[in-house]
Amino acid sequence: MRKAAKLVSYLCVAALAVCGLGACNNDANNDKDDDTKNPSTSTPGGDDTTGMSGEIYVISREESSGTRSAFTEILEIIDADGNDATVATAEVTNSTGVMLTTVAGNDKAIGYVSLGSLNDTVKALSVDGVEATADNIKNNTYPVSRPFVMAYKEAEASDLAKDFIAYVMSSQGQAIIAEESYIAADESAEEYTASGLSGSLSIEGSTSVGPVMEILAEAYMELNPDANITVTQDGSGTGITAAIDGGCDIAISSRALKEEEAAELTPVTIATDGIAVIVNTENSIDSLTSEQIKEIFLGNITEWDELN
Amino acid sequence: MLKLKSKEKLFKMLFCLCAFVSAAAVALICIFMFANGFPAMAENGFFKFLFGEEWRPTAGQFGILPMITGSICVTAGAIIFGVPLGLMCAIFLAGFCPKKLYKVLKPAIDLLAGIPSVVYGYFGLMAIVPIMQDIFGGNGKGILTASILLGFMILPTIISVSEASLRAVPNAYYEGSLALGATHEQSMFKTVFPAAGSGIFAGVILGIGRAIGETMAVAMVAGNSAIFPDSLTSNVRTLTTNIILEMGYATGLHRQMLIATGVVLFIFILIINLCFSMLKRKGGKAQ
Structure with a gap:
């Protein structure tokens, strides 16, 4: 009996709270409506630039x-x-x-x-x-807006590095990029088929590109279970320097490469962020x-x- | 018989272990915070860190004085709103509330304590902020909004601790007061309330602890500019929101400075808890 009373009182309180919240929201909305009506009635004909x-x-x-x-x-x-x-x-x-x-x-x-x-x-x-x-x-x-770029040394790039970039630029990779609400670089990309390559690949650079790159790397490793990709997020500049010095295989950057950087690395624009x-x-x-x-x-x- | 004894021993050990785990957790947190925070503070300079007026991580300036000021302002505001309301409520519940009403009010207050802070924050953003915008103009966020919201949030702590300590006052106090000719109201306010003083104060201090440590709700309604507030409606950033705002992406020294901010917060909480336990001990002796 007492339990039932307690339950009922809980329900009452919950109902009250809901009503209260609802009332608050209504009030706020009404106020806004009033505000929006006033200026429009005071300036009939409405000159846009003086608003x-x-x-x-x-x-x-x-x-x-x-x-x-x-x-x-x-x-x-x-x-x-x-x-x-x-x-x-x-x-x-x-x-x-x-x-x-x-x-x-x-x-x-x-x-x-x-x-x-x-x-x-x-x-x-x-x-x-x-x-x-x-x-x-x-x-x-x-x-x-800014481009998301992957950059690598053409001469020293491994098959795995090239294959991963091919995956990123494929229809699957570009779909992942679009899903993360960036603008894909190539909408009519071709489908990627798993290569079954093995080995390890290190990617380093931008903290903006990093999260989407992690998702891409995971998806790639699911298709190619023998590949091992690590993504280090420490800023575009650090990643590009590392790629030039051989500290990592691919740099990821959230800006276009500078001239002296582009002389050393091959950039691939994988997406654009606006x-x-x-x-x-x-x-x-x-x-x-x-x-x-x-x-x-x-x-x-x-x-x-x-x-x- | 022997089996029973060994079983008993086993469980004693088990419970002992459980107790140690929680103590170890506290110790680990302490060690982690201080080991990570202090070197960074030293690197940046203690004085520059604690009394620096600029927080610009990208420019390498880490001064948390605006945040310390912010935390103190918002907490003080929460006390101004929450404590009178909470105390009146506790006195009403302990001394004046009809039983039927109590059955509704008490669960309501308990429910208030169980609401997640992000829900409070959302409520503040959707309900309090527009009202403040209408009254004061501006963006509707800042010290005042955060204080009101925090005032609500510390209510359950203050009410339940104060009510418990009011009820713990021996009935003889109340009866004695009545016997001397005082009314019910006089007895409650002048005899029972002062007698429960240290317990009530402990409740207030616990509330302060909750207010200073609150993060999510404050982050949503405080505006979070790392500046010295110049008015009640000025944007403000507290120590806790400073950490949660930037921890997500911070690296290197920036990250360490955020941990150091946590150390400062931790010391604040330690001081508050110390006050609380000192008061409790004093209260225990008095009774």
Whole structure:
């Protein structure tokens, strides 16, 4: 009897909690609706460029995130020493999900996510007039993108190394890359058939390419059980140097090779990663130049008015 | 007979072993933290690490003073929100609550303690943050939001420990007070409450420990900028969130500095636990 009473009371509490949560969410939604209605009624005819004012809320990722380092590198959000100089007051989120929720809930926020994670709760800005789409990244017009490269010494490459690269560039390998929400380099690739090669292969370099490379290596080793591939993630530069010095068989890099590096190594672009600059869907701005984005994230532009 | 004795011995050993395992776990954690953290701290300079004002790992600057400040601010805020609410609730539960209501309230509070912190964080992000945005403008995250959320999170600890210590006060205190002509309210507040003082204080300290160690929920609502907060709605990063934000990809010295951040946090918790056990001992003597 007492047990039953206890159970009933637990259920009551759970029901109350659910109701409470529901009410909260409704309130929040209603408030937002009100906010969105007001400006549209006050400016009938709606001139797009005069819409945004107020402080810009800059939202960044944590210091060691691959997306952040790519973003700051590509847009040169760096200080005189070449170090990341994202404005210190920027809000820091530690995941793509929280980034999207935060921007979706704040009409004055600006942030960035990997293009593969973009959804329609937020608006992706055009950069330098180019829309952030997979096609524009493939034809190299969207500026905030970077190639994922595997580089090796042509003369010294083992059969296994060549076979693994062939696998990465095959339809199976490219499918894995697309599944990890990067843009595959070759969509009409041919199918790979297991070679049954054995031996060991060491891959070293970028922490951004590393995770997808681990998955590729595992899938390859399943097809070729005698092969043993190790992936070390210690940064693009370290990996490329190691490949040149013979410290590893294949370097993985999240940037194109520099001229002197390309003289020593043969690069293969296996995928492209694009970063979308995102704002709230209520934001009237559709496009910014890369210079403007850079100044926003450096903290030199702090008001939306300055961008109109 | 002999068999029984040896069996008994065996189980004694087994239980002893279990006790040692948990003690060994604590010792291992201590050794790991200090062995990994201290060399890194020394490499970077203790003073520069503890009192450095800039945290920029890519530029090799590791100063955690903003995070220490952040942790203290957020914890203080949590106490301001959580302690009065928790104490009132405990007094109500122990002295004024009708039995029927108690059967509903007590499980509700116990349930509050069992909610995973990431769920609290999500609740904060979806419910508290928009409200704060409406009231104060801005991004709705920061010290105030984190403090309110943490205030909720430490409630169950404070309530259950305080209620237990209120109930542990001998009934004679209460009856004696009534016999002297005091009302029920006067007896509760002026006699029973002070008598349970050290136990209640211990509950508050446990709550502080929970607040300072909370990670996931704070990371979602604090904004996490590594700056000195300049207002109640300013973004803030605590010691715990500093670790969880960057541990995922950090390598080399950066990783070691995060472990060193953990050492600082660990020392904070040690101090809090020391306070707790000292109070408990004092409370034990008084009774």
